[in-house]
Amino acid sequence: MDWSVLSVVVLFTTCSASLPNFIVIFADDLGFGDLGCYGHPTSLTPHIDRLAANGLRFTDFYCTSPVCSPSRASLLTGRYQTRSGIYPGVLYPGSRGGLPLNETTIAELLKPLGYATAAVGKWHLGVGPNGMYLPTHQGFDQYLGIPYSHDMGPCWNLTCFPPDVKCFGLCDIGTVAVPLMHQDVIKKQPVNFLDLESSYSNFVTDFISTSAFSNQPFFLYYPSHHTHYPQYAGPRAAGASLRGPFGDALLEFDNTVGHILDTLEKTGTINNTLIFFTADNGPELMRMSRGGNAGPLKCGKGTTYEGGMREPAIAFWPGVITPGVTHELASTLDILPTIARLSGARLPKVQLDGVDMTELMLRHGKSKRATMMFYPTDPSEKYSMFALRLDKYKAHFYTRGATHSGTVPDQDCQVFSVLKAHDPPLIFDLESDPTENYPLSLDNEHNLHSLLEKILEVKARFEASMVFGESQILKGSDPGLAPCCTPLCQPKPSCCQC
Helix, strand or coil: CCHHHHHHHHHHHCCHHHCCEEEEEEECCCCCCCCHHHCCCCCCCHHHHHHHHCCEEEEEEECCCCCHHHHHHHHHHCCCHHHHCCCCCCCCCCECCCCCCCCCCHHHHHHHHCCEEEEEEECCCCCCHHHCCCHHHCCCCEEEEECCCCCCCCCCCCEEECCCEECCCCCCCCCCCCCEEECCEEEECCCCHHHHHHHHHHHHHHHHHHHHHCCCCEEEEEECCCCCCCCCCCCCCCCCCCCHHHHHHHHHHHHHHHHHHHHHHHCCCHHHEEEEEEECCCCCHHHHHHCCCCCCCCCCCCCCCHHHHEEEEEEECCCCCCCEEEEEEEEHHHHHHHHHHHHCCCCCCCCCCCCCCHHHHHHCCCCCCCEEEECCCCCCCCCCCCEEEECCEEEEEEECCCHHHCCCCCHHHCCCCCCEEEEEEEEEECCCCCCCCCCCCCCCCCCHHHHHHHHHHHHHHHHHHCCCCCCCHHHCECHHHCCCCCCCCCCCCCCCCC
16 A cells, blocks of 8 residues: 555544545536647637646546436446436426435535535436435435436526526427525425526535534535536626537536635635536537537447446545546546545445555556446346447447537437447547547457457456346336425416416
Protein backbone atom coordinates (compact mmCIF):
# COMPACT_ATOMS: atom_id res chain seq x y z
CA MET A 1 0.00 0.00 0.00
CA ASP A 2 1.04 3.60 -0.69
CA TRP A 3 1.54 5.09 2.78
CA SER A 4 0.68 8.61 1.64
CA VAL A 5 -2.74 7.38 0.56
CA LEU A 6 -3.18 5.52 3.84
CA SER A 7 -2.30 8.64 5.81
CA VAL A 8 -5.06 10.61 4.10
CA VAL A 9 -7.59 7.89 4.87
CA VAL A 10 -6.47 7.69 8.49
CA LEU A 11 -6.65 11.47 8.83
CA PHE A 12 -10.33 11.49 7.91
CA THR A 13 -11.39 8.39 9.84
CA THR A 14 -9.70 8.79 13.22
CA CYS A 15 -11.83 11.72 14.31
CA SER A 16 -15.53 12.07 13.48
CA ALA A 17 -15.21 15.86 13.28
CA SER A 18 -12.73 15.41 10.44
CA LEU A 19 -14.79 13.01 8.36
CA PRO A 20 -14.82 14.28 4.77
CA ASN A 21 -17.96 15.57 3.13
CA PHE A 22 -19.09 14.14 -0.20
CA ILE A 23 -21.02 15.75 -3.04
CA VAL A 24 -21.98 13.75 -6.13
CA ILE A 25 -23.27 15.84 -9.05
CA PHE A 26 -24.98 13.79 -11.75
CA ALA A 27 -25.87 15.54 -15.01
CA ASP A 28 -28.64 14.19 -17.25
CA ASP A 29 -28.14 13.29 -20.93
CA LEU A 30 -24.85 15.19 -21.00
CA GLY A 31 -22.51 14.21 -23.82
CA PHE A 32 -18.77 13.66 -23.67
CA GLY A 33 -18.30 16.73 -25.85
CA ASP A 34 -20.76 19.13 -24.19
CA LEU A 35 -18.53 20.90 -21.64
CA GLY A 36 -16.01 23.64 -22.29
CA CYS A 37 -13.37 21.68 -20.35
CA TYR A 38 -13.96 18.73 -22.69
CA GLY A 39 -13.47 20.81 -25.80
CA HIS A 40 -16.81 22.33 -26.73
CA PRO A 41 -16.04 25.71 -28.34
CA THR A 42 -19.19 27.61 -27.27
CA SER A 43 -20.41 26.00 -24.05
CA LEU A 44 -20.46 28.42 -21.13
CA THR A 45 -19.64 26.34 -18.03
CA PRO A 46 -17.17 28.39 -15.94
CA HIS A 47 -17.89 26.66 -12.62
CA ILE A 48 -17.66 23.11 -13.97
CA ASP A 49 -14.53 24.19 -15.86
CA ARG A 50 -13.16 25.40 -12.52
CA LEU A 51 -13.69 21.93 -11.07
CA ALA A 52 -11.79 20.49 -14.03
CA ALA A 53 -8.94 23.00 -13.90
CA ASN A 54 -8.43 22.42 -10.18
CA GLY A 55 -9.34 18.75 -10.02
CA LEU A 56 -8.74 15.45 -11.76
CA ARG A 57 -10.40 15.16 -15.17
CA PHE A 58 -11.15 11.66 -16.47
CA THR A 59 -11.00 10.78 -20.17
CA ASP A 60 -12.11 7.13 -19.86
CA PHE A 61 -15.01 7.18 -17.43
CA TYR A 62 -18.19 5.16 -17.94
CA CYS A 63 -21.75 4.91 -16.74
CA THR A 64 -23.36 1.45 -16.74
CA SER A 65 -26.37 2.02 -18.97
CA PRO A 66 -27.26 4.30 -21.87
CA VAL A 67 -30.54 5.33 -20.17
CA CYS A 68 -31.51 6.96 -16.87
CA SER A 69 -32.89 4.65 -14.16
CA PRO A 70 -30.39 1.77 -14.44
CA SER A 71 -27.46 4.18 -14.57
CA ARG A 72 -28.64 5.86 -11.35
CA ALA A 73 -29.12 2.54 -9.59
CA SER A 74 -25.53 1.55 -10.36
CA LEU A 75 -24.07 4.81 -9.10
CA LEU A 76 -25.88 4.63 -5.76
CA THR A 77 -25.24 0.92 -5.13
CA GLY A 78 -21.89 0.18 -6.80
CA ARG A 79 -23.58 -2.72 -8.61
CA TYR A 80 -24.63 -3.31 -12.18
CA GLN A 81 -28.33 -2.64 -12.67
CA THR A 82 -28.90 -6.26 -13.64
CA ARG A 83 -28.23 -7.28 -10.03
CA SER A 84 -30.76 -4.86 -8.54
CA GLY A 85 -33.42 -5.46 -11.20
CA ILE A 86 -33.52 -1.94 -12.65
CA TYR A 87 -34.04 -3.14 -16.22
CA PRO A 88 -35.27 -3.19 -18.95
CA GLY A 89 -35.67 0.51 -19.72
CA VAL A 90 -36.68 3.03 -17.10
CA LEU A 91 -39.24 3.56 -14.34
CA TYR A 92 -42.39 5.63 -14.88
CA PRO A 93 -44.68 7.66 -12.58
CA GLY A 94 -47.01 4.72 -11.99
CA SER A 95 -44.39 1.96 -11.85
CA ARG A 96 -45.06 -0.66 -9.20
CA GLY A 97 -41.34 -1.34 -8.74
CA GLY A 98 -38.32 0.69 -7.74
CA LEU A 99 -34.82 0.36 -6.37
CA PRO A 100 -35.21 -2.59 -3.96
CA LEU A 101 -35.06 -1.52 -0.33
CA ASN A 102 -32.57 -4.29 0.44
CA GLU A 103 -30.02 -2.59 -1.84
CA THR A 104 -27.52 -0.42 0.06
CA THR A 105 -27.15 3.13 -1.25
CA ILE A 106 -24.24 5.48 -0.59
CA ALA A 107 -26.50 7.36 1.82
CA GLU A 108 -27.26 4.19 3.79
CA LEU A 109 -23.55 3.40 3.84
CA LEU A 110 -22.76 6.75 5.49
CA LYS A 111 -25.68 7.07 7.92
CA PRO A 112 -24.12 4.84 10.65
CA LEU A 113 -21.14 7.22 10.72
CA GLY A 114 -23.36 10.17 11.59
CA TYR A 115 -23.59 11.77 8.15
CA ALA A 116 -26.39 14.14 7.21
CA THR A 117 -27.70 13.02 3.82
CA ALA A 118 -29.75 14.81 1.19
CA ALA A 119 -30.85 14.29 -2.40
CA VAL A 120 -32.02 17.12 -4.62
CA GLY A 121 -33.24 16.83 -8.21
CA LYS A 122 -34.17 13.86 -10.38
CA TRP A 123 -34.56 10.60 -8.44
CA HIS A 124 -35.97 8.25 -11.13
CA LEU A 125 -35.60 5.11 -9.03
CA GLY A 126 -39.26 4.64 -8.31
CA VAL A 127 -42.08 6.12 -6.25
CA GLY A 128 -44.22 3.04 -5.62
CA PRO A 129 -47.13 2.45 -3.24
CA ASN A 130 -47.17 5.13 -0.51
CA GLY A 131 -43.89 6.50 -1.84
CA MET A 132 -41.98 3.48 -0.58
CA TYR A 133 -39.09 3.88 -3.04
CA LEU A 134 -38.49 7.61 -2.59
CA PRO A 135 -35.08 8.85 -1.33
CA THR A 136 -36.30 9.24 2.26
CA HIS A 137 -36.72 5.45 2.33
CA GLN A 138 -33.28 4.87 0.79
CA GLY A 139 -31.02 6.52 3.37
CA PHE A 140 -31.61 10.21 2.64
CA ASP A 141 -32.71 12.49 5.46
CA GLN A 142 -34.03 15.08 3.05
CA TYR A 143 -35.29 15.20 -0.52
CA LEU A 144 -36.44 17.98 -2.81
CA GLY A 145 -37.08 17.24 -6.45
CA ILE A 146 -39.02 15.61 -9.23
CA PRO A 147 -39.12 11.86 -8.54
CA TYR A 148 -38.73 10.86 -12.18
CA SER A 149 -37.82 12.40 -15.53
CA HIS A 150 -39.36 15.82 -16.08
CA ASP A 151 -40.63 14.83 -19.54
CA MET A 152 -42.85 12.16 -17.95
CA GLY A 153 -45.91 14.37 -17.87
CA PRO A 154 -47.77 16.65 -20.28
CA CYS A 155 -45.49 19.60 -21.05
CA TRP A 156 -46.89 21.31 -24.16
CA ASN A 157 -48.60 24.05 -22.12
CA LEU A 158 -45.80 24.58 -19.60
CA THR A 159 -43.35 27.48 -19.69
CA CYS A 160 -39.71 26.48 -20.16
CA PHE A 161 -38.15 29.90 -20.80
CA PRO A 162 -39.23 33.39 -19.76
CA PRO A 163 -41.35 35.33 -20.27
CA ASP A 164 -43.72 32.65 -21.56
CA VAL A 165 -41.83 30.43 -24.01
CA LYS A 166 -43.53 27.05 -24.01
CA CYS A 167 -41.60 23.81 -23.73
CA PHE A 168 -40.29 22.53 -27.05
CA GLY A 169 -42.05 19.49 -28.45
CA LEU A 170 -44.28 17.00 -26.67
CA CYS A 171 -43.70 14.94 -23.53
CA ASP A 172 -45.72 12.04 -22.14
CA ILE A 173 -49.49 12.36 -22.24
CA GLY A 174 -52.19 10.61 -20.26
CA THR A 175 -50.40 10.91 -16.95
CA VAL A 176 -50.26 13.40 -14.09
CA ALA A 177 -48.51 16.75 -14.32
CA VAL A 178 -44.88 16.74 -13.17
CA PRO A 179 -44.75 17.28 -9.38
CA LEU A 180 -42.16 18.95 -7.16
CA MET A 181 -41.83 16.92 -3.97
CA HIS A 182 -40.33 17.74 -0.59
CA GLN A 183 -39.66 14.56 1.36
CA ASP A 184 -42.67 12.48 0.23
CA VAL A 185 -45.15 15.38 0.00
CA ILE A 186 -46.04 17.22 -3.20
CA LYS A 187 -45.26 20.95 -2.90
CA LYS A 188 -46.43 21.99 -6.36
CA GLN A 189 -48.01 20.26 -9.36
CA PRO A 190 -47.19 21.02 -12.13
CA VAL A 191 -43.72 22.23 -11.28
CA ASN A 192 -42.63 25.74 -12.27
CA PHE A 193 -39.51 25.18 -14.38
CA LEU A 194 -38.51 28.85 -14.23
CA ASP A 195 -37.77 28.82 -10.49
CA LEU A 196 -36.85 25.16 -10.08
CA GLU A 197 -33.08 25.67 -10.03
CA SER A 198 -33.43 28.55 -7.56
CA SER A 199 -35.36 26.23 -5.25
CA TYR A 200 -32.62 23.62 -5.61
CA SER A 201 -29.85 26.15 -4.93
CA ASN A 202 -31.63 27.38 -1.79
CA PHE A 203 -32.13 23.82 -0.59
CA VAL A 204 -28.47 22.99 -1.18
CA THR A 205 -27.29 26.15 0.59
CA ASP A 206 -29.46 25.43 3.63
CA PHE A 207 -28.36 21.79 3.80
CA ILE A 208 -24.63 22.51 3.59
CA SER A 209 -24.85 25.50 5.94
CA THR A 210 -26.86 23.62 8.57
CA SER A 211 -24.49 20.64 8.43
CA ALA A 212 -21.43 22.89 8.72
CA PHE A 213 -22.92 24.87 11.63
CA SER A 214 -23.59 21.65 13.54
CA ASN A 215 -20.16 20.19 12.63
CA GLN A 216 -21.88 17.24 11.00
CA PRO A 217 -20.31 15.54 7.97
CA PHE A 218 -22.64 15.49 5.00
CA PHE A 219 -23.39 13.67 1.76
CA LEU A 220 -25.22 15.59 -0.96
CA TYR A 221 -26.49 13.78 -4.06
CA TYR A 222 -27.49 16.22 -6.78
CA PRO A 223 -28.87 14.46 -9.88
CA SER A 224 -29.80 17.43 -12.05
CA HIS A 225 -32.56 17.44 -14.68
CA HIS A 226 -30.30 19.45 -16.98
CA THR A 227 -29.69 18.93 -19.85
CA HIS A 228 -32.44 16.38 -20.51
CA TYR A 229 -35.24 17.26 -22.92
CA PRO A 230 -37.28 19.46 -22.67
CA GLN A 231 -34.59 22.01 -21.85
CA TYR A 232 -35.58 24.86 -19.56
CA ALA A 233 -33.88 27.82 -17.89
CA GLY A 234 -34.92 30.61 -15.55
CA PRO A 235 -34.44 34.37 -16.05
CA ARG A 236 -30.74 34.44 -15.11
CA ALA A 237 -29.70 31.90 -17.75
CA ALA A 238 -32.28 32.22 -20.51
CA GLY A 239 -30.73 33.76 -23.60
CA ALA A 240 -27.33 34.09 -21.90
CA SER A 241 -25.43 31.33 -23.72
CA LEU A 242 -24.18 30.93 -27.27
CA ARG A 243 -25.77 27.49 -27.77
CA GLY A 244 -29.44 28.40 -27.71
CA PRO A 245 -31.89 26.56 -25.41
CA PHE A 246 -29.55 23.63 -24.74
CA GLY A 247 -26.72 26.01 -23.85
CA ASP A 248 -29.00 28.07 -21.60
CA ALA A 249 -30.04 24.92 -19.71
CA LEU A 250 -26.39 23.90 -19.36
CA LEU A 251 -25.50 27.39 -18.11
CA GLU A 252 -28.25 27.24 -15.49
CA PHE A 253 -26.93 23.88 -14.32
CA ASP A 254 -23.43 25.35 -14.14
CA ASN A 255 -24.78 28.26 -12.06
CA THR A 256 -26.07 25.77 -9.48
CA VAL A 257 -22.62 24.18 -9.34
CA GLY A 258 -21.32 27.68 -8.68
CA HIS A 259 -23.78 28.09 -5.79
CA ILE A 260 -22.51 24.84 -4.30
CA LEU A 261 -18.90 26.03 -4.50
CA ASP A 262 -19.78 29.43 -3.02
CA THR A 263 -21.59 27.79 -0.11
CA LEU A 264 -18.68 25.46 0.59
CA GLU A 265 -16.30 28.43 0.65
CA LYS A 266 -18.55 30.54 2.89
CA THR A 267 -18.99 27.69 5.38
CA GLY A 268 -15.28 26.83 5.37
CA THR A 269 -15.94 23.25 4.27
CA ILE A 270 -14.53 23.33 0.75
CA ASN A 271 -11.14 21.88 1.74
CA ASN A 272 -12.84 18.99 3.50
CA THR A 273 -15.21 18.09 0.67
CA LEU A 274 -14.81 15.73 -2.26
CA ILE A 275 -16.96 16.75 -5.23
CA PHE A 276 -17.45 14.14 -7.92
CA PHE A 277 -19.07 15.31 -11.14
CA THR A 278 -20.28 13.05 -13.96
CA ALA A 279 -23.41 12.17 -15.98
CA ASP A 280 -25.91 9.34 -16.36
CA ASN A 281 -25.67 8.59 -20.10
CA GLY A 282 -24.81 10.10 -23.44
CA PRO A 283 -26.64 12.81 -25.39
CA GLU A 284 -30.08 12.39 -26.92
CA LEU A 285 -28.98 12.97 -30.50
CA MET A 286 -32.51 12.58 -31.88
CA ARG A 287 -33.10 16.14 -30.61
CA MET A 288 -30.34 17.39 -32.93
CA SER A 289 -28.84 20.67 -31.65
CA ARG A 290 -31.13 20.50 -28.62
CA GLY A 291 -29.88 17.05 -27.70
CA GLY A 292 -26.22 17.44 -26.74
CA ASN A 293 -22.90 16.45 -28.24
CA ALA A 294 -20.84 13.27 -27.91
CA GLY A 295 -17.70 14.94 -29.25
CA PRO A 296 -15.62 12.48 -31.29
CA LEU A 297 -17.42 9.44 -29.88
CA LYS A 298 -19.80 7.22 -31.83
CA CYS A 299 -23.58 7.51 -31.39
CA GLY A 300 -25.22 8.53 -28.13
CA LYS A 301 -28.04 7.75 -25.72
CA GLY A 302 -29.64 4.34 -26.02
CA THR A 303 -26.60 2.66 -27.58
CA THR A 304 -23.63 0.78 -26.16
CA TYR A 305 -21.23 2.62 -28.42
CA GLU A 306 -18.83 5.01 -26.68
CA GLY A 307 -21.09 8.03 -27.19
CA GLY A 308 -23.83 6.36 -25.18
CA MET A 309 -21.77 5.41 -22.14
CA ARG A 310 -18.46 7.29 -21.92
CA GLU A 311 -19.00 10.39 -19.80
CA PRO A 312 -17.21 13.50 -18.63
CA ALA A 313 -16.07 13.06 -15.02
CA ILE A 314 -14.19 15.27 -12.57
CA ALA A 315 -12.93 14.65 -9.01
CA PHE A 316 -12.35 17.90 -7.09
CA TRP A 317 -10.90 18.19 -3.58
CA PRO A 318 -8.69 21.24 -2.91
CA GLY A 319 -5.40 20.41 -1.24
CA VAL A 320 -6.00 16.66 -1.53
CA ILE A 321 -6.45 15.91 -5.24
CA THR A 322 -3.69 17.31 -7.42
CA PRO A 323 -5.05 18.89 -10.63
CA GLY A 324 -4.46 16.90 -13.78
CA VAL A 325 -5.88 14.48 -16.33
CA THR A 326 -6.11 10.71 -16.06
CA HIS A 327 -6.58 8.21 -18.88
CA GLU A 328 -7.20 5.37 -16.44
CA LEU A 329 -10.39 3.35 -16.70
CA ALA A 330 -13.09 4.20 -14.13
CA SER A 331 -16.87 4.08 -13.68
CA THR A 332 -19.83 5.34 -11.68
CA LEU A 333 -19.69 1.89 -10.05
CA ASP A 334 -16.49 2.97 -8.31
CA ILE A 335 -17.95 5.96 -6.45
CA LEU A 336 -19.52 3.92 -3.61
CA PRO A 337 -16.40 1.89 -2.69
CA THR A 338 -14.26 5.03 -2.93
CA ILE A 339 -16.52 6.94 -0.54
CA ALA A 340 -16.51 3.93 1.76
CA ARG A 341 -12.70 3.89 1.80
CA LEU A 342 -12.36 7.62 2.46
CA SER A 343 -14.99 7.68 5.20
CA GLY A 344 -14.15 4.37 6.84
CA ALA A 345 -17.67 3.08 6.18
CA ARG A 346 -18.29 -0.64 6.01
CA LEU A 347 -19.01 -2.03 2.57
CA PRO A 348 -22.30 -3.90 2.16
CA LYS A 349 -22.00 -7.68 2.20
CA VAL A 350 -23.09 -8.15 -1.39
CA GLN A 351 -21.41 -8.67 -4.76
CA LEU A 352 -20.00 -5.25 -5.63
CA ASP A 353 -18.90 -4.34 -9.15
CA GLY A 354 -17.15 -1.12 -8.19
CA VAL A 355 -13.50 -0.70 -7.19
CA ASP A 356 -11.81 1.83 -4.92
CA MET A 357 -10.48 4.88 -6.81
CA THR A 358 -8.51 6.35 -3.90
CA GLU A 359 -5.08 5.56 -5.32
CA LEU A 360 -6.15 6.81 -8.73
CA MET A 361 -7.59 10.09 -7.45
CA LEU A 362 -5.17 10.99 -4.68
CA ARG A 363 -1.95 9.83 -6.31
CA HIS A 364 -2.84 9.79 -10.03
CA GLY A 365 -1.99 6.11 -9.78
CA LYS A 366 -3.14 3.07 -11.70
CA SER A 367 -6.77 2.12 -11.72
CA LYS A 368 -7.89 -1.11 -10.10
CA ARG A 369 -10.40 -1.42 -12.93
CA ALA A 370 -9.25 -3.34 -16.01
CA THR A 371 -12.65 -4.11 -17.50
CA MET A 372 -16.00 -2.45 -18.17
CA MET A 373 -19.17 -4.25 -19.21
CA PHE A 374 -21.69 -2.61 -21.54
CA TYR A 375 -25.32 -3.59 -21.09
CA PRO A 376 -28.09 -2.48 -23.47
CA THR A 377 -31.29 -0.80 -22.34
CA ASP A 378 -32.97 -4.22 -22.25
CA PRO A 379 -30.42 -6.72 -20.90
CA SER A 380 -31.41 -10.34 -20.56
CA GLU A 381 -29.73 -13.56 -19.55
CA LYS A 382 -30.01 -14.66 -23.19
CA TYR A 383 -28.14 -11.69 -24.67
CA SER A 384 -26.44 -10.40 -21.50
CA MET A 385 -23.79 -7.80 -22.22
CA PHE A 386 -23.45 -6.21 -25.62
CA ALA A 387 -19.80 -5.19 -25.29
CA LEU A 388 -16.79 -5.45 -23.02
CA ARG A 389 -13.78 -3.19 -22.57
CA LEU A 390 -10.50 -4.78 -21.51
CA ASP A 391 -7.70 -2.27 -20.97
CA LYS A 392 -7.66 -0.19 -24.18
CA TYR A 393 -9.64 -2.67 -26.28
CA LYS A 394 -13.39 -2.86 -26.67
CA ALA A 395 -15.18 -5.91 -28.08
CA HIS A 396 -18.75 -5.68 -29.43
CA PHE A 397 -20.66 -8.95 -29.28
CA TYR A 398 -23.88 -7.24 -30.34
CA THR A 399 -24.57 -3.84 -31.88
CA ARG A 400 -27.82 -1.97 -32.35
CA GLY A 401 -28.98 1.56 -33.03
CA ALA A 402 -31.52 3.46 -30.94
CA THR A 403 -34.35 5.95 -31.32
CA HIS A 404 -32.52 8.25 -28.89
CA SER A 405 -29.58 8.43 -31.29
CA GLY A 406 -31.54 8.93 -34.48
CA THR A 407 -31.05 11.82 -36.96
CA VAL A 408 -27.24 11.51 -37.10
CA PRO A 409 -25.63 10.56 -40.44
CA ASP A 410 -24.03 7.41 -39.00
CA GLN A 411 -26.49 4.65 -39.85
CA ASP A 412 -25.13 2.43 -37.06
CA CYS A 413 -26.71 4.82 -34.56
CA GLN A 414 -30.21 4.92 -36.00
CA VAL A 415 -33.15 2.86 -34.81
CA PHE A 416 -33.23 1.12 -38.22
CA SER A 417 -29.87 -0.47 -37.38
CA VAL A 418 -31.32 -3.67 -35.96
CA LEU A 419 -29.65 -6.07 -33.55
CA LYS A 420 -26.58 -7.70 -35.06
CA ALA A 421 -24.55 -10.48 -33.45
CA HIS A 422 -20.79 -10.50 -34.06
CA ASP A 423 -18.84 -13.76 -33.83
CA PRO A 424 -15.99 -13.14 -33.55
CA PRO A 425 -16.73 -9.79 -31.89
CA LEU A 426 -15.82 -6.46 -33.42
CA ILE A 427 -12.68 -5.29 -31.62
CA PHE A 428 -11.53 -1.67 -31.47
CA ASP A 429 -8.41 -0.06 -30.05
CA LEU A 430 -9.98 2.87 -28.20
CA GLU A 431 -6.70 4.69 -27.73
CA SER A 432 -6.07 5.01 -31.46
CA ASP A 433 -9.71 4.83 -32.56
CA PRO A 434 -12.10 6.23 -29.92
CA THR A 435 -14.64 6.76 -32.71
CA GLU A 436 -15.07 2.98 -33.13
CA ASN A 437 -14.86 3.32 -36.89
CA TYR A 438 -12.09 0.82 -37.68
CA PRO A 439 -12.44 -2.71 -36.27
CA LEU A 440 -9.18 -4.58 -35.96
CA SER A 441 -8.64 -7.50 -38.29
CA LEU A 442 -8.06 -10.93 -36.78
CA ASP A 443 -6.73 -12.08 -40.14
CA ASN A 444 -4.09 -9.38 -40.44
CA GLU A 445 -3.12 -8.94 -36.79
CA HIS A 446 -2.34 -12.39 -35.43
CA ASN A 447 -1.54 -11.14 -31.93
CA LEU A 448 -5.26 -10.38 -31.59
CA HIS A 449 -6.06 -14.08 -31.25
CA SER A 450 -4.56 -14.19 -27.76
CA LEU A 451 -6.38 -10.93 -26.93
CA LEU A 452 -9.67 -12.42 -28.08
CA GLU A 453 -9.09 -15.51 -25.94
CA LYS A 454 -8.54 -13.29 -22.92
CA ILE A 455 -11.64 -11.19 -23.67
CA LEU A 456 -13.79 -14.31 -23.96
CA GLU A 457 -12.32 -15.67 -20.73
CA VAL A 458 -13.09 -12.43 -18.86
CA LYS A 459 -16.60 -12.38 -20.32
CA ALA A 460 -17.33 -15.96 -19.32
CA ARG A 461 -15.99 -15.46 -15.80
CA PHE A 462 -18.03 -12.30 -15.29
CA GLU A 463 -21.25 -13.76 -16.67
CA ALA A 464 -20.85 -16.74 -14.35
CA SER A 465 -20.88 -14.30 -11.43
CA MET A 466 -23.91 -12.36 -12.63
CA VAL A 467 -27.19 -13.16 -10.92
CA PHE A 468 -30.04 -11.21 -12.50
CA GLY A 469 -32.33 -9.65 -9.94
CA GLU A 470 -36.09 -9.68 -10.41
CA SER A 471 -36.98 -6.97 -12.92
CA GLN A 472 -38.59 -4.08 -11.10
CA ILE A 473 -39.77 -2.53 -14.35
CA LEU A 474 -41.54 -5.66 -15.56
CA LYS A 475 -43.71 -5.47 -12.45
CA GLY A 476 -45.75 -3.09 -14.57
CA SER A 477 -47.55 0.16 -13.85
CA ASP A 478 -50.67 1.31 -12.04
CA PRO A 479 -51.92 4.80 -12.97
CA GLY A 480 -53.18 5.13 -9.42
CA LEU A 481 -49.60 5.12 -8.12
CA ALA A 482 -48.64 8.26 -10.06
CA PRO A 483 -48.11 11.10 -7.54
CA CYS A 484 -51.21 13.31 -7.24
CA CYS A 485 -51.51 16.17 -4.75
CA THR A 486 -55.30 15.75 -4.64
CA PRO A 487 -55.56 11.95 -4.82
CA LEU A 488 -59.36 11.75 -4.57
CA CYS A 489 -60.06 14.33 -7.28
CA GLN A 490 -61.82 13.67 -10.57
CA PRO A 491 -61.24 13.47 -13.48
CA LYS A 492 -57.70 12.16 -13.28
CA PRO A 493 -55.03 12.83 -14.31
CA SER A 494 -55.90 16.43 -15.28
CA CYS A 495 -57.23 17.32 -11.82
CA CYS A 496 -53.86 16.63 -10.13
CA GLN A 497 -52.90 20.27 -9.66
CA CYS A 498 -52.04 22.34 -6.62
